[in-house]
Amino acid sequence: MLYYAIKRLGVAILVALTVSLITFSMIYLSGDPAIALAGETATQQDIENIRRVYGYDQPIVVQYLNWLYHAVQGDFGRSHYLRADVADVIFERLPTTMLLGVCALSFALALSIPLGVLAAVRPNSLIDRFALTLSVVGQAMPTFWFALTMMLWFGVIWRILPITGSNSWANFVMPSIALGYYVTPAVMRLTRAGMLEVLASDYIRTARAKGLRPITVLFKHALRNAIIPVVSLAAVLFGLMLGGSIVIETIFAINGLGFLAYESIQRADLPMMQAIVLVLSVIYIVLTFLADMLNAFLDPRIRVS
Secondary structure (H helix, E strand, C coil): CHHHHHHHHHHHHHHHHHHHHHHHHHHHCCCCHHHHHHCCCCCHHHHHHHHHHHCCCCCHHHHHHHHHHHHHCCCCCECCCCCCEHHHHHHHHHHHHHHHHHHHHHHHHHHHHHHHHHHHHCCCCHHHHHHHHHHHHHHHCCHHHHHHHHHHHHHHHCCCCCCCCCCCHHHHHHHHHHHHHHHHHHHHHHHHHHHHHHHCCHHHHHHHHCCCCHHHHHHHHHHHHHCHHHHHHHHHHHHHHHHHHHHHHHHCCCCCHHHHHHHHHHHCCHHHHHHHHHHHHHHHHHHHHHHHHHHHHHCHHHHHC
């Protein structure tokens, strides 16, 4: 287990370094950052002063190492637009996005896993067809359209839920459903496929032949093995939700990291954009690593693969 953990940790660190290099290169995608900061009316002397102040006159390797050294310590510089420390702004908004992601993932798992299990227990039945129909509709329906439709009915016509803001739990109901429903089909189909494969295995037939209760066979023996790939998928989906929350947070005006990314893109705030991409990527890498560790704990065969 320790060797497997060290190996997976090494891979995670290499991926994180690669992401940091790509993130750092963002600042040069739009050209010379000193010219972008100075503005159209700046003189050549102004541009040279900015290069010296921000360190853009140094070799690119030195710039990257300096940026990475400060980023590891949580220092992402100052926002060009907000005139505040990037780290302070990000970690002020991050809990809101994390809460939205947790709520959305909880909704997706609570809906998809029971449906997947029922569909596998009763294949080709009405519940199986309903689950597959729900899966097709979930993947075919655009998230922004679903969010706007819920806003219209639940927020404008029926006035049940608030449309915008993040002040109370009610503000997270519609965003969580809109964000979670999009990933529900993938989890449901994977659960169904895993359960169908496990229920047809020899050890399940042996457990039934021993006279174990059907509920014990289903949940203690079958679901535990079928849920292993779902764990990895859930970690990946949670990372995707955090990165993809920009659309949902913008629609519902939730003051989270996704909405901050949208604002930073509009303002061309490069330090803020760099930090958001790096923070979300690191969270994604950590979640994937933890999912690998949990899978190795649930299935010892993974440790020797």
